[in-house]
Each structure stands twice: as C-alpha cells, then as structure tokens.
Amino acid sequence: MKKIEAIIKPFRLDEVKEGLTGIGIKGITVSEVKGFGRQRGHRETYRGAEYQVDFVSKIKMEVVVEASMAHEAVAIIQEKGRTGQIGDGKIFVLPVEEAIRIRTGESGRDAI
Amino acid sequence: MKALFFSLLFMALCITRAWAGDNTPTVESNKAAIDLVQTHADYLWTLVAASLVFFMQAGFACVETGFTRAKNAINIMMKNLMDFSIGSLAFWAIGFGLMFGATKAGLFGTSGFFLSDFKRGGDPWVLAFWMFQVVFAATAATIVSGAMAERTKFSGYLIYTVFISALIYPIFGSWVWGGLYHGGGWLEKLGFIDFAGSTVVHSVGGWAALAGAIVLGPRLGKYDKYGNIRPILGHNIPLAALGVFILWLGWFGFNPGSTTAANKDIAMIFVNTNLAAAAGATLAMFTSWIRFRKPDAGMSLNGALAGLVAITSPCATVSPLSAVIIGAIAGIIVVFSVVFFDRIKIDDPVGAISVHGVNGAWGTLAAGIFNMGGTSAKVIGVQVLGIVTCFVWTFLTAFILFKIIDKTIGLRVTPEEEMEGLDFGEHGGMAYPDFEVSAYAQK
Numbered sequence: 001m002k003k004i005e006a007i008i009k010p011f012r013l014d015e016v017k018e019g020l021t022g023i024g025i026k027g028i029t030v031s032e033v034k035g036f037g038r039q040r041g042h043r044e045t046y047r048g049a050e051y052q053v054d055f056v057s058k059i060k061m062e063v064v065v066e067a068s069m070a071h072e073a074v075a076i077i078q079e080k081g082r083t084g085q086i087g088d089g090k091i092f093v094l095p096v097e098e099a100i101r102i103r104t105g106e107s108g109r110d111a112i
Numbered sequence: 113m114k115a116l117f118f119s120l121l122f123m124a125l126c127i128t129r130a131w132a133g134d135n136t137p138t139v140e141s142n143k144a145a146i147d148l149v150q151t152h153a154d155y156l157w158t159l160v161a162a163s164l165v166f167f168m169q170a171g172f173a174c175v176e177t178g179f180t181r182a183k184n185a186i187n188i189m190m191k192n193l194m195d196f197s198i199g200s201l202a203f204w205a206i207g208f209g210l211m212f213g214a215t216k217a218g219l220f221g222t223s224g225f226f227l228s229d230f231k232r233g234g235d236p237w238v239l240a241f242w243m244f245q246v247v248f249a250a251t252a253a254t255i256v257s258g259a260m261a262e263r264t265k266f267s268g269y270l271i272y273t274v275f276i277s278a279l280i281y282p283i284f285g286s287w288v289w290g291g292l293y294h295g296g297g298w299l300e301k302l303g304f305i306d307f308a309g310s311t312v313v314h315s316v317g318g319w320a321a322l323a324g325a326i327v328l329g330p331r332l333g334k335y336d337k338y339g340n341i342r343p344i345l346g347h348n349i350p351l352a353a354l355g356v357f358i359l360w361l362g363w364f365g366f367n368p369g370s371t372t373a374a375n376k377d378i379a380m381i382f383v384n385t386n387l388a389a390a391a392g393a394t395l396a397m398f399t400s401w402i403r404f405r406k407p408d409a410g411m412s413l414n415g416a417l418a419g420l421v422a423i424t425s426p427c428a429t430v431s432p433l434s435a436v437i438i439g440a441i442a443g444i445i446v447v448f449s450v451v452f453f454d455r456i457k458i459d460d461p462v463g464a465i466s467v468h469g470v471n472g473a474w475g476t477l478a479a480g481i482f483n484m485g486g487t488s489a490k491v492i493g494v495q496v497l498g499i500v501t502c503f504v505w506t507f508l509t510a511f512i513l514f515k516i517i518d519k520t521i522g523l524r525v526t527p528e529e530e531m532e533g534l535d536f537g538e539h540g541g542m543a544y545p546d547f548e549v550s551a552y553a554q555k
Contacts (some may be wrong), residue, residue: 011531014333045540085528 001112002070006061007035008081013059019076026065027112033060039087058089062066064096064112069111153374158240161369168362169196169254171355175417176258178352179410179462183533184262185543191257191269196250198270199277203249208242211282212293220286221295229294242294244372248313251366252281257318258462260324262331262344263530266538268523272324272513280509281316282407283501288312292372303491304498305483306467307381308370310425315502318469321460323510327518330459332530341454344461349409351396354366356413360389367427377428384427386419388439392419395443403447410463411447417467418446422475426482434482439480442471473499 008016010032017028034055041054065073074091082088099111135141173192177185204227213221223229229238253276259271266429288306289298306312336342346352367385368378396415400408419439426438449466458465516521524530529537529544536542 009531042536043540044536044545046540048546083528 001095001099001109002065002067003096004061004063004065004070004073004077005090005092005094006063006081007033007037007058008061009083009088010057010059012081012083012088013061015080016061017078020063020073021081023069023072023076025065025073027063029062031060031062033058037087037090048105049058054108064099066109066112078110125151143392150374154372155237155240157374158244158369158372159516161365161372162240162244162247164362164365165244165251165369168247168251168359168366170352171358171360171362172251172254172258174355174358175413176261176355176462177257178348178350178355178459179346180261180542181348181352181533182540183535183542185347185535186541187266187534188257188261188538189543190266191264192254192481194270195253195257195273198248198273199250199253201284202274202278203246204242206278207249207282208245209282210279211285212241212245212290212295214251214294215286215290215296218296218298220283221290224294238293241372244369246367248309249277249281249285252313252317252320254278255314255464256324257469258464259321259460260328260536263328263524264324265522265525267521270519271517271521272510275513276320276510277314278499280320280506280513281313284316284505285312288498288533297500299469299494299501301495302494304494305429305479305491306425306476306498307428307479308367308424310421310423310472310479311498311502313472314421314424315472315476315499316506318467318472319506320464320510321464321505322469323507324514325458325460325465327514328459328524330457331461332527334459337456346410346461353409353413356416359430360420363389363424367424371428379433381427383432384423384430384435387432387435388419388423388427388442389416390419391421391439392416392434392443392446396447396553397443399444399447402483411450412515414450414463414467415443416448418442418471420475421468421471422478425475426479427480429484431484432480434478438478438482445471445474446527473503490553 006016013030020028035058036054036056038105039056041052041056043050044053045051061077067094070093074093077091099109100107101111115304123182161433167194173189176192177188180188192436208227209223210220213223213225215221224238227238227242230236246312253273256276257264258273260269287299288304289300291296291300291310293401331344334342334344346434363383363385368381371377382445393412393416396418397407397412397417400406400411404411419442424433427435446463446466449470450460450463453460453465474500477492477495480492483491514523525534525537533542
C-alpha cells in the first residue's frame with residue numbers, strides 16, 4: 001500500500017477529486033494548509049503599505065491506495081491539479097505499513 | 113436661586129424686546145409665516161429621507177458581501193463605495209440635467225448640468241431635491257454590482273457606473289419623473305404611475321443587472337460539466353440579514369420620502385411599505401418551506417426585498433390591504449424567479465435580477481391593478497407600456513455598453529484571478545487577513 005500526499009491549489013480540488021473517484025478511489029482526506037515552496041508566498045498591500053505573505057493557502061490531499069494503483073493516481077493528480085503557473089504544488093508517495101477500518105476491524109487492502 | 117431669578121429676568125427682557133420689534137401681525141404675515149414653517153418641514157423631511165436612502169448603500173453592500181464568498185469581500189465593498197462616489201459625480205455633472213432639465217423635444221432635459229440651476233442667494237430647493245435624487249440614482253447603479261459579483265473586472269465596472277448614472281438611468285427617469293422639476297416626459301403625460309420608482313429605479317437596475325450577468329456568463333464552478341446547478345454558498349448570512357434590515361429601514365425614506373413634502377400622505381405610504389415587506393418575507397418563507405422542505409433564510413430575506421421593490425411604485429395609491437397582497441405575490445414570485453434564472457444559466461449571485469427587475473415590473477403592474485383611484489384597461493395598458501419601455505431601453509443600452517467594455521478593456525477577470533479571488537487580484541489584499549498565516553514583513 002502507498003500513501004499519496006499531494007499539496008495542490010485549493011481551486012483545483014474539485015477536478016482532482018473527480019479524477020480520482022473516476023479511477024475507483026473510494027476515500028480522500030483533505031485539509032486546508034499553508035505553506036511555501038519555490039513560489040515563496042506573495043505580496044499584498046494594505047493602505048499603501050506592502051507586506052509579504054510567506055505562507056499561502058493550499059490543500060493537502062491524502063489518499064491511500066494499493067501499490068499497483070499509485071502510479072495511475074499520481075498521474076491523475078498531476079494532470080488535474082496542474083495550471084502551469086508557479087505554485088501548483090507537489091506530490092509525495094510514501095509506503096504504508098498497515099491500514100485498519102475501525103468499525104469492522106478489516107485490515108490491509110480490504111480496509112482502503 | 114439667584115441664577116434662576118436672573119435667567120427668568122433675562123427671558124422676560126427678551127420677550128418684551130421681541131414684542132417691541134415686531135410689526136402688528138396681519139392675516140398675510142401669519143400666512144407667510146405658516147407657509148415658511150411648511151417649507152422648512154418639506155426641506156427637513158426630504159433631506160432626512162435622503163439620508164435614509166443613502167444608508168441603503170450600506171444595506172446593499174452587506175447583502176452582496178454576505179451572499180458571496182470571503183475572497184471577494186473587498187471587491188464588493190469597493191464596488192459599492194465607488195458606484196456611489198463616481199455615480200454622484202456623474203449625476204451632478206450630467207445625469208440630473210438630462211433627467212430634470214427643461215426639455216424641448218420631450219426626450220430628455222438639456223439644462224441644469226453641474227447644478228447650474230442654483231445661484232447664490234437663489235432658491236436652495238434644487239439642492240435638497242438634487243440630494244434626494246442622487247441617492248435614487250445611486251440605488252439603481254448599485255443593484256447591478258450584486259448580479260455581476262465575483263467575476264467582474266474592477267476597471268470595467270467603474271466605466272459602467274459612469275454610464276448608468278450619467279445616461280441610462282437619467283434618460284429613462286426623465287420620461288417618468290422629469291415633471292417633478294423642470295422637465296416633462298412622455299410616459300408621465302400618459303398617466304404612468306410610478307410613485308417612488310419600482311420601474312424607474314429598481315427595474316432599471318434589475319434589467320441592467322440582467323444584461324451584465326448575460327454578457328459576463330456564470331461564475332466558474334456554478335454549473336458542472338453536465339450543466340447541473342452547483343450552489344456557491346455566501347460566506348456570511350448574518351451580514352446579509354443585517355443588510356436586508358438596513359434596506360428595509362432605508363425604504364422608509366425611499367417611499368414616504370418621495371412625497372418630497374412633509375404632509376399626512378407619508379403615514380399610509382409608511383404602512384404600505386412595511387406591510388408589503390412583511391408579506392413578501394412571510395410568503396417567500398412559506399414558498400421555500402414547501403418547495404425545499406426548509407424555511408430558507410436567503411429566500412426569506414430576498415422575499416422582504418421583493419415586497420419592498422413591488423410596493424415602491426404603488427405605495428401612495430393603494431390601500432394597506434392591497435399592499436399586503438402585492439407584497440405576498442412578490443414574495444412568491446421571487447422564489448420561482450431565482451430558481452428560473454439559475455436554470456437558464458444566468459448566474460446572479462444575490463438574486464438582484466429577480467428582486468429588482470422582475471418584482472419592479474410586478475409592482476408597476478400592481479400599481480395599475482390595485483389603484484385606489486379606480487382601474488381600467490387603459491390604466492393597466494399604460495403601466496404595461498412603461499414596463500416594456502423600461503426593459504427595452506435599459507436592457508439594450510446596458511447590453512451594448514457591457515459588450516463594448518468587454519471587447520475593449522475587458523469585463524471579466526482571468527480564470528486564475530477568479531479562482532484566487534478578486535480581493536487579491538484586483539485590490540492586492542484579503543478582507544480577513546487574520547485567517548492567513550502572514551509574516552507582515554514591511555518592505
């Protein structure tokens with residue numbers, strides 16, 4: 001099993017979600033996060049004074065899939081999440097040791 | 113004790129002096145004095161009412177901001193501030209002259225630009241009257257910003273605001289209200305009833321809003337790829353509700369103030385205004401309850417506004433019972449109208465087209481049907497003529513204007529900016545920065 005963590009632009013969330021559910025992914029967890037990468041935040045102005053906002057709003061999306069599906073899921077996220085502008089985000093793929101469904105106690109691939 | 117004694121003595125002296133200075137009162141001098149009191153009362157009421165109508169700008173700003181997303185809040189506030197500010201200047205320079213100036217051909221006025229009717233030492237009534245009219249012009253202008261919210265380029269909106277306050281609103285207004293001052297329009301000569309502007313103000317704003325929403329197209333994400341409606345939730349319903357209460361209050365200046373005279377007529381106009389709003393809110397609530405299984409806040413709030421818009425035209429010429437019926441029907445119409453415009457893919461984030469355009473037309477028709485002075489096919493026919501004229505004139509001119517803006521400087525922001533929010537894209541900041549993790553490093 002693999003866990004895919006993707007940091008994406010908030011307004012791409014719907015597209016990415018639809019792409020992932022389209023290939024049969026049954027669960028997605030998202031959180032609103034702040035951060036910066038190469039985009040290095042942006043500048044805003046308040047009554048004429050400029051200030052730097054270092055951490056801009058992003059969505060962190062976490063999906064656990066069978067190892068065989070990871071490649072396809074990553075490709076979908078990259079395709080649907082991409083605008084071509086700086087700040088499109090990143091995708092990380094991590095190994096997962098175990099997964100358990102709390103209600104039934106199922107584990108492994110049955111739990112995802 | 114001593115202080116009291118001296119003040120009484122002083123008062124006594126003053127009174128004796130005043131008596132000694134007066135000429136003997138005559139019937140004529142008494143009449144002049146009484147007339148002067150009435151004149152002062154007229155000024156006072158007109159200007160108090162103008163203040164109430166001005167406050168409606170705050171109401172519109174709250175309603176529109178509350179019904180849209182947080183990322184566009186600065187933009188909406190700026191549009192409301194600027195359509196009043198720029199609109200005031202445009203109405204002062206051009207609009208008032210076109211609307212109320214002396215007219216030769218009967219199509220629009222051609223005098224009184226830049227308030228030139230006021231001369232030092234002359235009759236200041238034109239100033240009080242102008243003040244009352246400018247807040248009306250601004251109301252028509254600001255209606256549009258709600259329907260065009262969350263996707264309109266700020267510079268394009270500013271250009272629109274000049275044209276509606278300087279040309280579109282005043283020229284139509286001169287046909288109906290020109291005779292209130294130096295002008296005289298063809299619709300008023302036919303006996304068209306629009307006491308406080310269901311058509312002149314609200315339908316003009318509503319139909320311009322329709323043209324704007326059509327030229328712009330729906331917000332990104334309003335319809336999915338199969339064409340299904342996806343609601344885009346407003347970010348602050350309490351703010352929108354406050355806005356509706358402010359507008360309701362403002363309408364007590366809008367309708368009763370349209371007498372521009374302190375007289376007994378205002379009592380019935382007040383009552384009619386309130387009853388129609390109450391009936392509108394109530395019926396919109398029940399309609400939404402039946403249709404959507406819950407009493408919907410957004411629909412109920414719009415129902416109050418729909419009742420207010422509908423009673424604006426007939427408020428001085430119908431009975432309180434008729435006002436209840438007119439408001440109730442408006443409350444039902446607004447629910448179906450909002451759903452209808454959503455279905456035909458005209459995206460109006462706050463419901464301005466339904467509230468002001470559609471119910472402005474209904475109110476104007478109702479003024480003919482429920483007229484206390486009696487109704488006839490002719491009375492209703494003239495009302496219909498006014499409604500149709502307003503739609504044709506406003507929709508066509510506004511549509512052409514928005515198309516020209518779209519083809520030249522652009523009417524809509526880029527998709528990236530729309531998704532990021534207009535607050536950052538157009539104004540370089542956020543309305544609620546405490547929810548950002550920011551360093552606040554000054555340059």
